[in-house]
Amino acid sequence: MELKNIKKIQDLDLKNKTVLVRVDYNVPLENGVVSNNKRITATEKTIKYLLDNNCKIVLMAHLGRPKGKVNPEFSLKPVAPEVEKIFGVKVHFASDCIGKPAQDAIKAAKNKEIVLLENLRFHPEEEANDANFAKELAKNGEVFVQEAFGTVHRAHASTSAIAKLLPGGIGFLVQKEVEFLGDALANPKRPFAAVIGGAKVSDKIMVLNTLIDKVNVLVIGGGMAYTFLKAQGFTTGKSLMEADKIEEAKAVLAKAKSKGVEILLPVDNVCSTEFSNDTPVMTTKDANVPDGQMGLDIGPKTIELFDKKLLECKTIFWNGPVGAFEMSNFEKGSFAIAKTMAAATKKGAVTIIGGGDSLNVLKKAKMKTSEMSHCSTGGGASMEFVEGQELPGLVALAK
Numbered sequence: 001m002e003l004k005n006i007k008k009i010q011d012l013d014l015k016n017k018t019v020l021v022r023v024d025y026n027v028p029l030e031n032g033v034v035s036n037n038k039r040i041t042a043t044e045k046t047i048k049y050l051l052d053n054n055c056k057i058v059l060m061a062h063l064g065r066p067k068g069k070v071n072p073e074f075s076l077k078p079v080a081p082e083v084e085k086i087f088g089v090k091v092h093f094a095s096d097c098i099g100k101p102a103q104d105a106i107k108a109a110k111n112k113e114i115v116l117l118e119n120l121r122f123h124p125e126e127e128a129n130d131a132n133f134a135k136e137l138a139k140n141g142e143v144f145v146q147e148a149f150g151t152v153h154r155a156h157a158s159t160s161a162i163a164k165l166l167p168g169g170i171g172f173l174v175q176k177e178v179e180f181l182g183d184a185l186a187n188p189k190r191p192f193a194a195v196i197g198g199a200k201v202s203d204k205i206m207v208l209n210t211l212i213d214k215v216n217v218l219v220i221g222g223g224m225a226y227t228f229l230k231a232q233g234f235t236t237g238k239s240l241m242e243a244d245k246i247e248e249a250k251a252v253l254a255k256a257k258s259k260g261v262e263i264l265l266p267v268d269n270v271c272s273t274e275f276s277n278d279t280p281v282m283t284t285k286d287a288n289v290p291d292g293q294m295g296l297d298i299g300p301k302t303i304e305l306f307d308k309k310l311l312e313c314k315t316i317f318w319n320g321p322v323g324a325f326e327m328s329n330f331e332k333g334s335f336a337i338a339k340t341m342a343a344a345t346k347k348g349a350v351t352i353i354g355g356g357d358s359l360n361v362l363k364k365a366k367m368k369t370s371e372m373s374h375c376s377t378g379g380g381a382s383m384e385f386v387e388g389q390e391l392p393g394l395v396a397l398a399k
C-alpha cells in the first residue's frame with residue numbers, strides 16, 4: 001500500500017496544541033492492575049515528542065470487547081495510573097470518550113499533561129465507523145495522531161472517520177511498524193525466509209500466496225502443515241487437516257515450484273492421541289502421522305532442518321507457532337524457531353515477528369522482544385499489511 005501521502009507526526013503543526021492520539025492500550029489487567037504494560041511503553045517515543053512540544057495529550061483507546069455497552073469490567077480507568085507512572089506526568093481520566101465528561105477532563109488538564117478517555121467501544125458507533133460519533137470525538141482535539149498499529153486494519157470511528165475531520169498523521173510506533181514490515185517485503189536482504197505456522201490453512205492462505213512472490217524459502221509448520229503433508233501424499237492421522245483446502249495447498253506448492261521457492265515442511269512430528277498434555281506422547285520416524293495419532297509439534301529432525309536453513313537466511317519473517325505450544329509437551333518446536341531467530345539476529349539477519357501468538361511463544365520461552373529486529377504490536381494488522389491489503393486506518397490518513 002502507498003504510504004508516501006501519509007503525514008508523519010514530525011510533519012504536523014502541533015506545538016502547544018491539544019492532540020488526540022489513538023493508542024492501542026488494550027492491555028491485560030489482573031485484579032484491576034495492568035499486568036503487562038508493553039503496549040503502553042511502545043508509544044513512549046510519540047508521547048515524549050508531544051510532551052516536548054508542550055501539547056495537551058488526549059488518548060483514546062479500547063479495552064476488550066464490551067460490544068457497544070458500558071461495562072465496568074472493560075473500563076480503562078485502571079490503565080490511567082500505569083500511564084501516569086510510565087510517562088511521569090499527570091493523567092486525568094474522563095468517564096466517557098465524548099461529551100461533557102471528556103470536555104471537562106480536557107479543560108481541567110494543562111499542557112504537558114495527559115487525558116485518558118474511557119473505552120471507545122462502550123459506544124456501538126465506534127465499531128460502526130459512525131460519522132457523527134467521529135465528529136464528537138474530533139471535538140476532543142485539534143490534531144489527530146494514529147499510534148494504534150493494532151487497530152489500523154479496522155475501519156472504526158477512531159481510526160477511519162476521524163481522520164477526515166482533523167489534520168493528522170502517524171506516530172513513531174506506526175512508522176516503525178510500516179517501515180519494518182514494508183521494507184522487509186519490498187527490499188529484503190536475501191535469502192529471505194518466512195516461517196508460517198498456526199492452526200489453519202484457511203486463515204493463512206492469503207499470506208502464503210503473497211509471501212511466495214517475495215521469499216526464497218517458505219517454512220510451514222503447525223496444524224496447517226498437515227493439509228500440505230496430505231497434499232503431498234503423507235498420512236495425517238487425527239491431525240488438524242482441512243480436506244477442503246488440499247487443492248489450495250497443492251496450488252501453493254505448485255506456485256512455489258514454478259518460482260523456485262524452497263518449501264520446508266515437517267519431516268517428523270511429535271504426536272499424541274488427543275489434543276491434551278496428559279495423553280502419551282510419541283515422535284514419528286518420518287512425516288507420516290499414523291492412524292489414531294495427532295501431530296501437535298514438529299519433531300527433532302524437523303527442528304534441525306529448519307534451524308540449519310533459517311541460519312543461512314538474512315531476513316526471517318515469522319507468524320504462527322509451529323506446534324500447540326500452550327501445552328508443555330508441544331512447545332519445543334516453537335521455542336526452537338524463536339531461539340533460531342534470536343541467533344540469526346545476532347548474526348546480523350533482519351528478524352521480524354508478525355505479532356499474535358508468536359509473541360506469546362517468546363513470552364513463554366522467557367525470551368525478550370529485543371532479541372528480534374522487530375516484533376509487531378499488531379497481529380491482524382501486520383498480517384493484512386503483509387498480504388498487501390489496504391489498511392483503513394492508514395488509507396484514511398492518505399491525502
Ligand code: AMP
Nearest residue numbers: 198199222223295296320322323324325
Ligand atoms: P493462529 O492463531 O492461526 O496463529 O494459531 C495459533 C494456534 O495454533 C495456537 O493456539 C496453537 O496451539 C495452534 N496449533 C499450532 N500447531 C498446532 C497443531 N499441530 N495442531 C493443533 N493446533 C496447533
